[in-house]
Amino acid sequence: xxxxxxxxxxxxxxxxxxxxxxxxxxxxxxxxxxxxxxxxxxxxxxxxxxxxxxxxxxxxxxxxxxxxxxxxxxxxxxxxxxxxxxxxxxxxxxxxxxxxxxxxxxxxxxxxxxxxxxxxxxxxxxxxxxxxxxxxxxxxxxxxxxxxxxxxxxxxxxxxxxxxxxxxxxxxxxxxxxxxxxxxxxxxxxxxxxxxxxxxxxxxxxxxxxxxxxxxxxxxxxxxxxxxxxxxxxxxxxxxxxxxxxxxxxxxxxxxxxxxxxxxxxxxxxxxxx
Amino acid sequence: xxxxxxxxxxxxxxxxxxxxxxxxxxxxxxxxxxxxxxxxxxxxxxxxxxxxxxxxxxxxxxxxxxxxxxxxxxxxxxxxxxxxxxxxxxxxxxxxxxxxxxxxxxxxxxxxxxxxxxxxxxxxxxxxxxxxxxxxxxxxxxxxxxxxxxxxxxxxxxxxxxxxxxxxxxxxxxxxxxxxxxxxxxxxxxxxxxxxxxxxxxxxxxxxxxxxxxxxxxxxxxxxxxxxxxxxxxxxxxxxxxxxxxxxxxxxxxxxxxxxxxxxxxxxxxxxxxxxxxxxxxxxxxxxxxxxxxxxxxxxxxxxxxxxxxxxxxxxxxxxxxxxxxx
Numbered sequence: 040x041x042x043x044x045x046x047x048x049x050x051x052x053x054x055x056x057x058x059x060x061x062x063x064x065x066x067x068x069x070x071x072x073x074x075x076x077x078x079x080x081x082x083x084x085x086x087x088x089x090x091x092x093x094x095x096x097x098x099x100x101x102x103x104x105x106x107x108x109x110x111x112x113x114x115x116x117x118x119x120x121x122x123x124x125x126x127x128x129x130x131x132x133x134x135x136x137x138x139x140x141x142x143x144x145x146x147x148x149x150x151x152x153x154x155x156x157x158x159x160x161x162x163x164x165x166x167x168x169x170x171x172x173x174x175x176x177x178x179x180x181x182x183x184x185x186x187x188x189x190x191x192x193x194x195x196x197x198x199x200x201x202x203x204x205x206x207x208x209x210x211x212x213x214x215x216x217x218x219x220x221x222x223x224x225x226x227x228x229x230x231x232x233x234x235x236x237x238x239x240x241x242x243x244x245x246x247x248x249x250x251x252x253x254x255x256x257x258x259x260x261x262x263x264x265x266x267x268x269x270x271x272x273x274x275x276x277x278x279x280x281x282x283x284x285x286x287x288x289x290x291x292x293x294x295x296x297x298x299x300x301x302x303x304x305x306x307x308x309x310x311x312x313x
Numbered sequence: 314x315x316x317x318x319x320x321x322x323x324x325x326x327x328x329x330x331x332x333x334x335x336x337x338x339x340x341x342x343x344x345x346x347x348x349x350x351x352x353x354x355x356x357x358x359x360x361x362x363x364x365x366x367x368x369x370x371x372x373x374x375x376x377x378x379x380x381x382x383x384x385x386x387x388x389x390x391x392x393x394x395x396x397x398x399x400x401x402x403x404x405x406x407x408x409x410x411x412x413x414x415x416x417x418x419x420x421x422x423x424x425x426x427x428x429x430x431x432x433x434x435x436x437x438x439x440x441x442x443x444x445x446x447x448x449x450x451x452x453x454x455x456x457x458x459x460x461x462x463x464x465x466x467x468x469x470x471x472x473x474x475x476x477x478x479x480x481x482x483x484x485x486x487x488x489x490x491x492x493x494x495x496x497x498x499x500x501x502x503x504x505x506x507x508x509x510x511x512x513x514x515x516x517x518x519x520x521x522x523x524x525x526x527x528x529x530x531x532x533x534x535x536x537x538x539x540x541x542x543x544x545x546x547x548x549x550x551x552x553x554x555x556x557x558x559x560x561x562x563x564x565x566x567x568x569x570x571x572x573x574x575x576x577x578x579x580x581x582x583x584x585x586x587x588x589x590x591x592x593x594x595x596x597x598x599x600x601x602x603x604x605x606x607x608x609x610x611x612x613x614x615x616x617x618x619x620x621x622x623x624x625x626x627x628x629x630x631x632x633x634x635x636x637x638x639x640x
Contacts, residue, residue, distance in 0.1 A: 054332075054391070055314070056316075056323040056334060056391065057315060057316060057323070058314065058315040058316070058318045058323075059314055059315075060315070065315065065318045068314060069391055070314070088364070090359075091358060091359065091361075091363060094390060095357060095388075095390070098391060099396070115361075120361045120365060120368075121323075121336060121360075121361055123318065126365075228579055231363050231365065231576070231578030231579060231583070232364055288357060
């Protein structure tokens with residue numbers, strides 16, 4: 040079985056990688072170009088070590104949208120993946136700034152075209168924060184944690200479980216030991232990324248905007264549409280799952296169809312409101 | 314948006330009608346007539362690799378004078394092509410070999426390279442082996458955590474579930490410990506014949522390449538087992554078998570990197586990989602930068618001295634290879 044990818048083969052639709060300048064670094068970006076787009080979407084991806092697992096499906100989602108006339112911009116955070124910068128020197132402030140600068144650039148391509156912010160896991164918090172600062176017309180969040188620390192903690196537990204395989208029970212250190220080390224000022228290498236103590240402490244303060252957990256009340260209080268989707272094991276490896284090892288490729292059409300429907304309906308409504 | 318930034322640029326190439334995306338890390342100076350490096354990641358991994366270790370290695374090799382290229386194979390990362398849900402059997406059967414050959418040919422032609430060393434990790438190592446056997450432009454191989462058996466999709470799924478359980482429950486931990494101990498005795502019962510699930514076409518290719526004298530560096534990470542257990546215990550020694558079966562011309566070198574995990578992404582792993590590969594490259598494919606540096610330092614006024622011959626850093630051939638790794 041194969042999962043078909045809607046890779047653009049015509050010239051009206053192209054995938055254009057590039058480097059976008061931000062203070063002190065360049066971000067690696069891929070613009071899924073569309074001629075006369077009906078909307079633009081900025082994809083704000085998951086945290087560093089989760090990038091690896093979700094990447095294929097994040098790209099497929101971007102292609103799915105582009106195929107339906109939506110221009111999409113996806114990127115790597117400063118210090119992560121193909122972007123420049125040293126990971127351990129980065130902070131959530133840098134990554135928030137990345138969202139703002141890219142959203143500004145995307146909006147500037149044609150200000151009258153609706154802009155959708157779509158975040159996944161920690162990216163959902165960053166996208167929501169930008170949305171609450173007035174950026175974007177629609178907000179779509181997949182599996183947002185209440186705060187960034189929840190996501191870091193689950194990433195740490197997943198990584199530790201993998202390390203435990205190679206140790207006898209007597210040699211295994213519980214997660215609390217590593218967490219205490221982080222809290223006391225030490226850094227820790229997790230899945231090839233060095234987490235600083237500062238990153239760990241800051242992660243508690245990086246939260247979803249107040250009240251966002253309560254979607255219906257927020258929906259009525261906000262004129263701009265938003266949708267929160269909680270994804271479970273069925274959505275692995277796009278989101279972290281119970282399995283430790285890499286998941287086999289899956290078909291995510293069920294997820295794409297549902298979320299595309301929501302975007303399409305709300306684009307129509309946003310047009311009516313103008 | 315820029316195409317090029319300091320020391321690197323993205324590039325695309327069309328391979329059998331599939332658009333592929335990659336990153337080129339520039340060597341210091343003119344890249345023509347140099348040996349290039351192509352990095353292939355493991356199973357469905359984007360070209361930055363785990364923990365962005367691919368970026369780190371490519372930049373390091375480029376800094377040492379080897380133009381380095383990372384590319385997403387079809388169906389992975391930013392490249393086009395369908396995503397196979399059963400890609401393991403496909404890769405094990407050499408399915409990505411022809412694509413890899415074409416990538417190497419195009420890189421050689423575009424950049425005027427002398428040849429290309431393919432560095433493959435896990436499934437990428439399998440594709441590298443299949444490609445090297447039918448590609449004269451490939452002048453060397455670095456195989457990181459290669460596997461020589463055919464993974465069974467169903468068994469793999471069950472194994473993952475078992476690992477998951479073993480790491481989470483006390484009983485699982487106990488049984489896992491017993492299992493690992495039992496593996497100490499298995500080699501005593503076994504002869505030097507590859508097991509039933511051996512990837513025989515792959516072993517054949519590898520034997521051919523080794524017998525032809527292609528420089529091959531194999532980097533291994535100790536398997537997931539408790540400290541104090543001998544590395545490789547209980548597993549069929551494919552590399553020892555290959556060295557034994559290949560001719561005396563073989564130039565296989567094996568290094569086990571203690572403290573590294575399967576993906577070599579941690580600090581210990583990535584640094585050791587960088588050092589081993591750079592020493593090995595200097596021995597077999599000395600870069601112009603290396604030669605110039607030696608001349609400038611007054612260490613080399615005439616023909617280049619091969620460090621493999623002068624320093625003994627990289628011992629060649631089966632006999633010395635056996636000394637270091639118990640093969």
